[in-house]
Structures are given as C-alpha cells and as structure tokens.
Amino acid sequence: MEDFEGKKILVIQTHGVDTPKRTYSPLYYAVASAAMEIETTVWFTMNGTNQLRKGVAEMIKLDPSSNVTLKSMLQMCLDNEVKLAVCQQSLALWNMTPEDLIDGVEIFGATTIIDLALNYDHVMYF
Amino acid sequence: MGYTKINECVIAKDLYYAVEDNTWVRVHDDGTVYIGMTDIAQSLAGPILHAKAKPVGKARKKGRPIATVESGKWVGPIKTPISGEIVEVNEELAADVQLLNKSPYNKGWVVRMQPDNLEEELKDMVTGDEAVLKYKEKIERDGIEACAHIEGTDSYEEE
Numbered sequence: 001m002e003d004f005e006g007k008k009i010l011v012i013q014t015h016g017v018d019t020p021k022r023t024y025s026p027l028y029y030a031v032a033s034a035a036m037e038i039e040t041t042v043w044f045t046m047n048g049t050n051q052l053r054k055g056v057a058e059m060i061k062l063d064p065s066s067n068v069t070l071k072s073m074l075q076m077c078l079d080n081e082v083k084l085a086v087c088q089q090s091l092a093l094w095n096m097t098p099e100d101l102i103d104g105v106e107i108f109g110a111t112t113i114i115d116l117a118l119n120y121d122h123v124m125y126f
Numbered sequence: 127m128g129y130t131k132i133n134e135c136v137i138a139k140d141l142y143y144a145v146e147d148n149t150w151v152r153v154h155d156d157g158t159v160y161i162g163m164t165d166i167a168q169s170l171a172g173p174i175l176h177a178k179a180k181p182v183g184k185a186r187k188k189g190r191p192i193a194t195v196e197s198g199k200w201v202g203p204i205k206t207p208i209s210g211e212i213v214e215v216n217e218e219l220a221a222d223v224q225l226l227n228k229s230p231y232n233k234g235w236v237v238r239m240q241p242d243n244l245e246e247e248l249k250d251m252v253t254g255d256e257a258v259l260k261y262k263e264k265i266e267r268d269g270i271e272a273c274a275h276i277e278g279t280d281s282y283e284e285e
Contacts, residue, residue: 036178066199
C-alpha cells in the first residue's frame with residue numbers, strides 16, 4: 001500500500017437522520033482514511049448536524065438484522081481517532097445547544113472550516 | 127499445533143495474542159515474527175473484501191497499523207503488537223483476500239516483521255492456556271457471538 005501517513009482529509013457531511021442511507025458511507029470512508037493513518041476530520045453541517053443530538057443516532061439502522069447503528073458508526077470514528085466537528089451556526093438551525101451533542105464532538109465556526117479546507121490535502125463533500 | 131474452540135472461535139495455542147486488538151504473533155526460527163488477525167476478528171468483520179498492508183521496509187511502533195482491512199460492514203486497522211520493520215507482506219492475500227477468513231492462523235498471515243524488542247513486548251501478550259482463559263473472559267464480557275466460518279475454512283482439530 002502506498003504510504004499516506006501525514007496526509008489530511010476533510011469529510012463534509014450535510015446529510016442527516018432524514019436520509020439515513022446517506023449517513024453511513026461518509027463515516028465509513030473517514031474510518032478507512034484514519035486506519036490508513038491519514039489525519040481525518042468529519043465536519044457536520046446543515047442536515048448533518050441533527051445526527052449528533054444525544055439519543056438520535058442510536059435509532060438509525062440501515063440493516064434491521066444488524067446491530068450496527070449510526071451511533072456505532074460515529075463511535076467507530078472516535079475509536080479510530082477521527083475528529084468529529086460540528087458547525088456552530090448549524091446548531092441553531094436545529095435548536096441544539098452544545099449540551100445536546102454526543103460526547104467527543106468539537107464545535108467550529110465557519111472560518112475554521114475554511115482554514116481546514118485550505119490546509120487539508122483533500123476535501124470529500126457529501 | 128494445538129487448537130481450542132471457545133464458542134466456535136478458534137484459538138491456536140502456540141501463538142502469542144494481543145487480546146484486545148485481536149492480533150497474533152508467531153515467532154519464526156530466524157527471529158522474525160509473523161503477524162495476523164484472530165479467528166474472532168475475522169468473524170466480527172465478516173467476509174473480507176479488501177486488505178492493504180503497509181509496504182516492506184516500513185518501521186512500525188507497537189500499536190500502529192500494519193494493514194487496513196475492510197468488509198461489507200467493518201473497516202479498520204490491524205495494529206501491530208510488536209515494534210519493528212516490515213520485511214515481508216503476504217502476497218497471497220492479493221489473489222485471495224478471504225484467506226484472512228478461511229485461514230487466519232496459517233495462510234492468512236498479514237506481514238512478517240523484524241522485531242526491535244521482541245522479548246520485552248511478548249511479555250505484554252498471552253499464549254497457551256492463558257490465551258484461552260483471556261479469550262473466554264473477553265467473549266463473555268463483550269457478548270461475542272459464536273464465530274462464523276465461510277466455506278473453505280481450515281479444519282481445526284481440538285486438543
């Protein structure tokens with residue numbers, strides 16, 4: 001495998017619990033990226049924000065026969081050192097406060113995301 | 127070689143295990159070590175679709191990834207339990223990646239390493255009856271279901 005250690009990927013997730021089938025893949029890619037030792041951040045904004053409300057992601061399951069939920073996908077990200085960050089302004093869109101967020105999520109403003117987009121090696125937008 | 131099954135999950139008793147990372151080490155006569163994933167790991171992942179190992183010559187500290195493995199439902203690193211340099215990658219996995227499922231302790235090894243500090247790091251691993259005991263505890267604690275095996279899996283004769 002080519003060595004990508006030290007590279008950085010930013011994953012932007014704009015899809016949330018209203019479209020479950022669009023929620024898993026970006027997180028899956030993020031874990032794969034982190035497993036390849038690429039510094040990986042998932043940035044949740046717009047509808048993507050609502051999956052970070054405590055108690056919500058546990059309810060989202062793509063395969064009824066599986067015990068994998070969207071919450072376990074988010075946890076898999078954290079376990080693999082994927083940084084999870086949410087758009088501060090999007091919290092207001094969903095009437096959420098920082099206390100509503102699951103553990104392990106950072107809050108960034110718009111200027112931070114622009115910084116990240118310019119400084120990362122690649123941006124994947126969903 | 128002696129095998130033990132716990133809840134259909136095979137433990138090869140001659141290997142050293144990093145129980146929480148579900149990896150094993152086999153010490154070769156020349157001082158190098160083979161590293162792979164356990165039967166429990168392959169069962170939890172399900173049929174493997176892709177595996178990419180780090181290249182030969184890559185130095186790795188204990189706990190760093192030596193490969194990335196993905197199935198339909200899981201993706202993640204295989205973390206080396208031993209520090210050292212990768213001296214060989216299992217090229218057979220390129221032709222049949224599901225050797226990881228079918229033969230996790232034999233043909234499905236992932237990399238061979240030249241260890242830096244083998245004697246010391248093996249002390250953090252378990253082997254033989256102690257490995258069986260630790261896996262019994264882990265299987266109960268984590269509620270791990272009976273291991274599943276795909277067609278073509280090695281046959282294991284229990285001791």
